Amino acid sequence: MPVTSAPSRAPGGLNGPMHIDSIRSFPVPLSTLISYIPVMATVVTCFFSVILARATLRYVEATDKGLALAREEFEREWSPELHIKLERISPSEARIVVTNLGRPSVLLQMIQLRKLTHAVPSERWFLNDPLVGGMTWTNNISKRLLACTDADFEGQVAAAMTFYASGRMFRTDWFRFHLQVRDGRLSSLDPSNIPARRVRVLENRKGPERRHDVVHDVAAHPATTPDNKFFVTGA
Secondary structure, X not given: OXXXXXXXXXXXXXXXXXXXXXXXXXXXXXXXXXXXXXXXXXXXXXXXXXXXXHHHHHHHHHHHHHHHHHHHHHHHHHOOOEEEEEEEEEOOEEEEEEEEOOOOOEEEEEEEEEEOOOOOOOEEEEEEEEEOOOOEEEEEOHHHHHHOOOOOEEEEEEEEEEEEEOOEEEEOOOEEEEEEEEOOEEEEEEEEEOXXXXXXXXXXXXXXXXXXXXXXXXXXXXXXXXXXXEEOOOO
């Protein structure tokens, strides 16, 4: 059997001198590869910076929501709020019950009663009674309630309270009640509704109070005459 020899490759094949020369004609210097390392590091740093920035924004939003919720809860707990109720004890007696729903103590200043048909309060009287948070204050208002109505009356009456708290003056909204009077006697007294608004600030304390000394120290700044004798002016 005749032995055939392997075909000879052309001079320009894969392992030929022309292919090797083409590879050697495009050399990549090591300095060029090293110069690309800072660029790649910058790209990676920017990518992770964007991720961290998004995470920081989400954390800030969650923190703001938590602070807003905590602030609202703090204001609800420490803001003054009073509830007023008129109770009929007997046909000839009625009382007002004021409950401090907030934590801070208040100083009751004035109670106002009026009929809804009148814009000006019919009865008002001044107080100076403290009311601790969570406690109630009562007072008999039979004569005052009948004084602002007629002997025969049926309609709406309202009550409001003015008080001091944390150096500011507040006033509650008008609490309405349905009153029925027959022959000068209280037939019924029922709550009509609760106010839609909370207390309102009437007056702020304008800066620190200035103290006026009753006794002035005239010896602290004496005046002298030309002959060095002390005297007090205005004596």
